[in-house]
Amino acid sequence: MQDERTERDFTARSEEDQQAFIEQTWCDQCQQENLGMSNPREYLLKGIVFIEGDCNRCGGVVLTELTEDDF
Numbered sequence: 001m002q003d004e005r006t007e008r009d010f011t012a013r014s015e016e017d018q019q020a021f022i023e024q025t026w027c028d029q030c031q032q033e034n035l036g037m038s039n040p041r042e043y044l045l046k047g048i049v050f051i052e053g054d055c056n057r058c059g060g061v062v063l064t065e066l067t068e069d070d071f
């Protein structure tokens with residue numbers, strides 16, 4: 001399956017939104033929520049918007065999936 005990402009501008013979101021997305025995370029590796037992420041980036045893949053960043057604890061990739069209601 002080819003990766004068809006469309007980059008989106010995370011920084012175009014309001015400060016409030018950005019802060020919320022950065023803080024409200026779920027890390028599969030830590031099995032813990034709201035550890036926070038660094039280096040956030042945003043992209044569209046198969047009609048779903050993802051906010052991706054690096055877990056503040058383990059440095060692994062954390063993904064937040066946005067449903068259509070969120071954007």
Ligand SMILES: [Zn+2]
Binds near residue numbers: 027028035059060
């Ligand atoms: Zn983690």
